[in-house]
Amino acid sequence: MQKGRSRTWLDDQGWWVGVIEFQPSAWSRGSYLNVGACWLWEEKDFLSFDAGYRVAPFQPFTNTAEFTSAAQALAEQAAAEVLALRDRFPSPEQVRALMSRHPRPGIREHMHAGITAGLAGAYDEGRRHLALAAEESHAAPWVDVLKQRCAELTPLLHPGGGFEAEIAAIVTRTRCAVGLPEWRSSLLIAPG
Structure with a gap:
């Protein structure tokens, strides 16, 4: 889901959230791609990249047709990165x-x-x-x-x-602080 009208998208996994950021540059039009996992058991009111970060270099905007293709490639890479995070952190x-x-x-x-x-x-x-x-x-x-x-x-x-x-209470408070919906699950406990 998109975070408001920002260039950030979230993949809600309950106790962690995948963060996909199409990061602009302060100097040029275009986008970087940052993808990572944010652990929600650290009580905070912001999203962080606790595992992962920059996965694609800056893609400059030269013209609409060219950037449309580059943006599509970034979106496809973001989807693949998020699926890899899900596989990497099931518990x-x-x-x-x-x-x-x-x-x-x-x-x-x-x-x-x-x-x-x-x-x-x-x-x-x-x-x-x-x-x-x-x-x-x-x-x-x-x-x-x-x-x-x-x-x-x-x-x-x-x-x-x-x-x-x-820890479950911290996850609940952090989810609220970063604007995620309520979540109830016993999947927070890792298998022994």
Whole structure:
């Protein structure tokens, strides 16, 4: 679905959303193509590219006929990229695998790894990643917000601790904040 009248399209998967952005340039008429997955268990009021981003270079507008062809090719590539994301991330367990292979994890990668480990019932692994996220020393307000969120989630990481329910509540709040419809599903829990 198109996000309002923007050049951004969304592929709603419940606990994540595919973001397709036909990004304009500030210097020239035309479009880049960015496609990625936005994890909705990070409470926020904006869309992000948590996995993926630029998939096609700038396609300049030269004339209507030529750009129509280029735009069609971008749209076809966007569709293929979205289908690949769906195949790549059918459950949080696949996100967990992605985060475990990240070459230089930062606070967001550790937070996502901690959340997906917790959803898989790997509570010790989840606590370890959330603790690593809390060690981030970068001085920025958004870092403090993520560190606080990790601190709030850590005590919930044990059987019956309410972790899964809290993550589902965060997904619900984030969906509302970014303008997605209500979603109810138990598919957030990763298979063990």
